[in-house]
Amino acid sequence: MSNSIIRVEALHKSYVNGSNSLHVLKGIDMDIQRGEMVSIMGSSGSGKSTLLNILGILDNYDAGSYHLDDIHITKMNETKAAQYRNKYIGFVFQSFNLISFKNAMENVALPLYYQKVSRKKRNNVAMEYLERMGLREWAHHLPSELSGGQKQRIAIARALISKPKVILADEPTGALDSQTSMEVMEILKEVNQTGIAIIIVTHENDIANQTQRIIRLRDGVIESNHINHSFKLESVEVN
Amino acid sequence: MLSDTVYVLFNILKMFDYIEEILSTLKKNKLRAVMTGFSVAWGIFMLIILLGSGNGLQNGMEFNFRNIAKNAIQIWPGRTSENFEGLGKGRSVQFTNEDYDLMKRELSGIDDISGRLYLWSDVAITFEKQYANYTVTCVMPEFINIRLMDIVKGRFINHMDIKENRKVIVLSQTIVDMLFKETEPLGEYVKVGGIYFQVVGVLSNPTDKNSKDAILPLSTGQRVFNGANRLSNLALTTTSTTVEANKQIEEEIRGFLAKRHRFSTTDQEAIYVWNTLESFKQAQGVFAGIRMFVWVIGIMTIIAGIVGVSNIMIILVKERTKEIGIRKAIGATPWSVVLLVLSESLFITAVAGLVGMLFGMGILHIASTVLTNVAATNETIRFIFYNPSANFGVAISATVLLVVAGLLAGFIPARKAAGIKPIEALHDE
Numbered sequence: 001m002s003n004s005i006i007r008v009e010a011l012h013k014s015y016v017n018g019s020n021s022l023h024v025l026k027g028i029d030m031d032i033q034r035g036e037m038v039s040i041m042g043s044s045g046s047g048k049s050t051l052l053n054i055l056g057i058l059d060n061y062d063a064g065s066y067h068l069d070d071i072h073i074t075k076m077n078e079t080k081a082a083q084y085r086n087k088y089i090g091f092v093f094q095s096f097n098l099i100s101f102k103n104a105m106e107n108v109a110l111p112l113y114y115q116k117v118s119r120k121k122r123n124n125v126a127m128e129y130l131e132r133m134g135l136r137e138w139a140h141h142l143p144s145e146l147s148g149g150q151k152q153r154i155a156i157a158r159a160l161i162s163k164p165k166v167i168l169a170d171e172p173t174g175a176l177d178s179q180t181s182m183e184v185m186e187i188l189k190e191v192n193q194t195g196i197a198i199i200i201v202t203h204e205n206d207i208a209n210q211t212q213r214i215i216r217l218r219d220g221v222i223e224s225n226h227i228n229h230s231f232k233l234e235s236v237e238v239n
Numbered sequence: 240m241l242s243d244t245v246y247v248l249f250n251i252l253k254m255f256d257y258i259e260e261i262l263s264t265l266k267k268n269k270l271r272a273v274m275t276g277f278s279v280a281w282g283i284f285m286l287i288i289l290l291g292s293g294n295g296l297q298n299g300m301e302f303n304f305r306n307i308a309k310n311a312i313q314i315w316p317g318r319t320s321e322n323f324e325g326l327g328k329g330r331s332v333q334f335t336n337e338d339y340d341l342m343k344r345e346l347s348g349i350d351d352i353s354g355r356l357y358l359w360s361d362v363a364i365t366f367e368k369q370y371a372n373y374t375v376t377c378v379m380p381e382f383i384n385i386r387l388m389d390i391v392k393g394r395f396i397n398h399m400d401i402k403e404n405r406k407v408i409v410l411s412q413t414i415v416d417m418l419f420k421e422t423e424p425l426g427e428y429v430k431v432g433g434i435y436f437q438v439v440g441v442l443s444n445p446t447d448k449n450s451k452d453a454i455l456p457l458s459t460g461q462r463v464f465n466g467a468n469r470l471s472n473l474a475l476t477t478t479s480t481t482v483e484a485n486k487q488i489e490e491e492i493r494g495f496l497a498k499r500h501r502f503s504t505t506d507q508e509a510i511y512v513w514n515t516l517e518s519f520k521q522a523q524g525v526f527a528g529i530r531m532f533v534w535v536i537g538i539m540t541i542i543a544g545i546v547g548v549s550n551i552m553i554i555l556v557k558e559r560t561k562e563i564g565i566r567k568a569i570g571a572t573p574w575s576v577v578l579l580v581l582s583e584s585l586f587i588t589a590v591a592g593l594v595g596m597l598f599g600m601g602i603l604h605i606a607s608t609v610l611t612n613v614a615a616t617n618e619t620i621r622f623i624f625y626n627p628s629a630n631f632g633v634a635i636s637a638t639v640l641l642v643v644a645g646l647l648a649g650f651i652p653a654r655k656a657a658g659i660k661p662i663e664a665l666h667d668e
Contacts, residue, residue, distance in 0.1 A: 053662050056568070058568065058660075058661050058662045059662055078567075078572065078573045079572040079573060079574060082567060082570050082571060082572040082573070082575075083570065083572065085568065085569065085570050086569065086570025087570075091568050091569065093665065095665075097561070097564075097565045097568075097665060098565075099562050099565060099566075100562075101263070101264065101266075101267045102263065106263075110566070110569060111569045111570055113260070114566075114569065114570040114571055114572075114575065115570070119259070158569065162569075162570070
């Protein structure tokens with residue numbers, strides 16, 4: 001068993017739209033270790049969203065290979081993909097993507113519903129995770145009654161509840177002010193400390209600088225992939 | 240054993256869990272759910288009401304046949320309307336005991352047969368100081384198997400009565416009530432046209448409580464009232480239960496009587512034949528037609544409901560695209576999404592349909608109760624419309640229809656929902 005949680009080799013992806021074919025990913029090679037915290041940067045159109053969708057098994061790729069926890073992810077049916085997503089991956093989105101008519105606890109508990117955990121048990125587990133996020137007293141509030149930061153913390157709790165190997169965060173701080181952004185990043189770092197790999201797609205340097213490694217994409221290829229030294233520095237400072 | 244119980248309990252809990260999941264989304268749109276359900280409820284309501292009404296009409300019709308065996312054939316004499324073998328038309332046909340004897344002996348397919356003699360002239364029936372005029376009928380013992388009557392007390396005419404020309408009489412309950420008041424009628428003597436007859440039985444007619452029948456043994460009647468060997472008409476039951484066989488027997492009888500009384504078999508006025516089974520089957524055919532018509536209308540109405548539900552569900556799926564996308568991203572399989580939509584539509588149609596069904600059944604029950612009360616004072620209603628119930632079979636069919644309707648209504652939207660791509664749904668702001 002290798003130490004990489006995500007291993008991508010020569011990944012290609014094109015979108016065919018009528019007679020036009022748009023080659024979005026042009027051979028991506030990437031290896032993310034267990035427990036690593038990595039950011040993927042790039043301007044819009046660089047292919048970072050497409051890459052994230054493929055990593056999240058929300059989309060197929062055309063050529064190359066993708067191993068998630070040493071499992072070769074190939075073209076698979078939706079049922080299988082859904083099961084892998086549920087088991088291995090937690091999603092955190094820019095727009096939170098909470099279900100508006102379910103309260104905080106029910107939103108957090110939802111992944112367990114798809115694991116066929118009983119209502120009582122999954123609500124109990126959800127309360128534990130809300131506790132960890134400091135949102136216990138907000139458990140019975142609807143998303144519309146919560147602030148952006150609270151919503152994102154609920155989304156993170158939801159991503160964590162199924163004990164995933166990787167968290168994929170798509171611009172997790174994009175809709176938040178800088179103060180709240182920092183709080184959310186602190187939580188993500190804490191999560192990372194527990195051994196869960198985190199991949200953050202962002203275009204903010206402030207955010208990227210708080211990760212161990214920064215991968216820059218440009219026009220569908222990796223432009224740079226280097227260890228973020230300021231992260232170490234910061235860690236030292238914290239310690 | 241214990242683990243089985245636990246397993247069952249667990250599954251029931253899971254079902255509650257599942258229903259709660261559906262309810263939580265329905266609660267969000269109460270008005271819409273109710274409005275959608277209404278069309279289905281209305282459809283089922285109409286179906287039940289129509290089917291119940293059909294039943295009511297049929298019950299009324301069948302009530303008309305309750306006082307006669309289903310395979311009875313009755314023959315009345317008429318006048319010939321065609322010249323035949325040198326005999327002019329316009330001759331009256333007169334049945335006699337000979338017809339009865341020969342038919343009984345020579346024709347196959349006859350089960351019970353009885354001649355019937357009406358004493359047309361005013362025959363007064365007198366008991367002590369009470370008297371009244373009634374039509375007195377003289378019959379054979381088999382008559383009660385042809386015209387079905389309930390024996391309230393005592394017995395019907397029997398073969399000993401016929402053989403010994405006994406002077407006995409069987410009376411309707413109505414006549415008994417009128418003549419005897421408080422007196423016990425059995426064993427008492429009434430005067431019929433000046434001659435004493437002993438009352439041996441009391442009858443009631445199942446379709447007509449007010450019918451006034453006074454029945455004598457045929458042989459006695461013919462002898463006492465100068466009937467000689469004449470018969471007013473013939474009544475019989477056949478040994479078969481199919482219309483075809485009955486028709487066949489009817490033709491044989493017609494041929495037999497035509498030969499004996501010398502009229503053409505094509506002469507429709509020489510004798511009149513009332514074939515009960517044929518009429519009964521015809522009436523039943525009409526009602527089968529009505530029932531089919533009702534089902535068609537009902538199903539059409541429900542289809543309108545299905546389309547309505549389907550429409551709403553499609554809109555619902557569209558509105559919930561993002562939610563479904565989220566669900567899929569966090570691990571909902573396509574099948575679970577299909578189930579989500581399907582069970583929601585099933586839930587709406589089932590609940591709404593059940594409400595419609597109960598309403599329909601309730602109305603029918605009320606109507607039935609009202610009709611029973613009306614029938615207590617006015618018998619005629621029973622012949623037209625009675626007990627408009629939707630029976631268990633109808634309820635079951637309606638339930639099956641509901642489930643199918645719910646599944647159909649959810650099918651297209653569910654497929655749409657399952658096809659939602661999470662990436663696109665999540666970007667659908």
